C-alpha cells in the first residue's frame with residue numbers, strides 16, 4: 001500500500017470508533033510491550049551498529065523508558081480517559097459540566113536519531129493510549145534502528161492502526177503535504193520551523209520538541225563533588241548527543257580550578273575512553289566534522305583527541321571561553337564542554353535571559369537565594385537544581401521546551417493530553433431556568 005492509502009485507512013479505522021475503546025487500546029499497548037521485549041536483542045544490535053551505544057545505556061535510557069511509559073498508561077488509562085466533572089457557574093444552572101478527552105485521529109510522529117527508540121516509541125505510546133491511529137517516521141540518520149522499528153511494528157500491527165514509514169528529507173517533505181490530525185516532531189529548531197509551516201496549511205496542531213543551549217551554573221555554594229559527578233555523567237552520556245545535555249558550564253571564578261580538577265577526576269573514573277564500552281561514538285561523519293571544528297586547541301583543559309575512522313571524540317573540556325567564541329553560538333550536541341567563569345551570579349542570570357530560551361537549565365548550589373533567583377528569573381523548558389537531565393525521567397513532570405526550544409509537552413498525563421482534544425459538554429435540565437437571558441430586554445433585567 002502507498003503511504004497516502006495507509007493514512008486513508010487509518011482515518012477510516014478511526015471513524016469506526018474502535019480505537020477509542022479502552023480494551024482495544026490496552027490490547028495494543030500490551031502488544032507493543034511484548035514485541036519490544038521479544039525483540040530486545042535486535043534493538044540492541046541495531047543501535048550498536050548505528051552509533052555504538054552500550055547495552056546498559058540503551059536499556060536504561062531507551063528500552064526501559066518506553067516499557068515504563070507503556071506500564072504507566074495501562075495502569076492509568078481508565079482515570080486518564082474518564083470524563084472530568086467541573087463546577088458549573090450560576091448562569092448555567094441547573095446544569096452539569098464535563099470535559100471529555102477525545103483522541104484527535106491520525107497522528108504523525110517524526111523522531112530524532114539520538115535516542116531513536118525513546119523519542120519514537122514514547123510518543124507512539126501516548127498517542128495510542130489517547131485513542132489515536134499513528135504513523136511513525138523515525139530518523140533516517142539512525143538507519144539500523146529505523147529499520148528495526150519498522151520491522152517489529154509493521155510485522156505485528158495492522159497498518160490502519162500503527163505504521164512505520166521509512167524515509168529521509170524528500171519522503172518527509174511529501175508526507176507533510178498530507179493532512180494529519182496531529183504532528184508530534186522531535187528534532188532541531190531549524191526543521192521544527194519547516195514542520196510548523198507545513199502543519200499550518202492544514203491547521204494541524206503540533207508539538208515541537210526541539211533543542212537549544214542548556215546552561216549549567218555552578219556556584220561557590222555548591223557541593224562540588226556531587227556537581228562534578230552528575231555533570232560528567234549527564235554531559236558524556238550518549239557522547240553528549242542528548243537534547244537536555246549540559247551544553248556549557250558557568251563556574252564561579254573562586255572555585256573554578258578546584259572544580260575543573262573534579263571534572264577531570266570523574267571523566268577518568270567513569271572510563272570514558274576510546275573503544276570503551278561506556279562511551280558512545282558520534283552518529284556520522286558530518287556531525288564528527290562539525291564537532292572537531294569546535295575544538296579550539298588553545299583552550300583545551302582536558303581531552304581534545306579524536307579518531308576519525310571510529311568516529312570517536314574524547315570527552316573534551318575547554319576553558320577560557322568567551323560568549324563570542326564559535327562554540328557558544330549553537331547547540332553543541334557532542335562531547336565538548338566549554339567552561340566560562342563568572343564573578344557575579346545575578347549578572348550571569350541576566351546574560352542567560354538575553355539568549356534564546358533553552359530546553360533545560362541547571363543550577364548547583366545550596367544557597368536558597370540563588371535557587372529562588374534561578375527559578376523565578378530564567379525561562380527554560382525544564383531543569384534541575386543540584387542535578388542534570390533527571391527531570392525528564394519523572395513522568396509526573398511535563399517535558400517540553402519554550403520559545404526556540406519547542407511548543408507543547410509530553411510524558412505521563414501530559415502525553416495523553418498532547419494527543420487529545422479537551423471536548424467540553426454542558427448538560428442542562430429542562431426545568432428551573434431563569435428567563436433573564438431571553439428577549440424582550442428591559443431596564444429591569446439589567447438591574448438583576
Ligand code: NAD
Pocket residue numbers: 110111112113114115119137138139140141167168169172173186187188189190191192194208209210211212242243244331333359401406
Ligand atoms: P533534525 O531536525 O535534523 O531531524 C529530525 C527529523 O526531521 C528526522 O526524522 C528527519 O528525517 C526530519 N527532517 C530533517 N530535515 C527535514 C526537512 N527538511 N523536512 C522535513 N523533515 C526533515 O534533528 P536530529 O539531527 O535528528 O536531532 C538533533 C536535534 O534534535 C538537536 O537539536 C536536539 O536538541 C533535538 N532534540 C530534541 C529533543 C527533545 O525532546 N526536545 C530530543 C532529541 C533531540
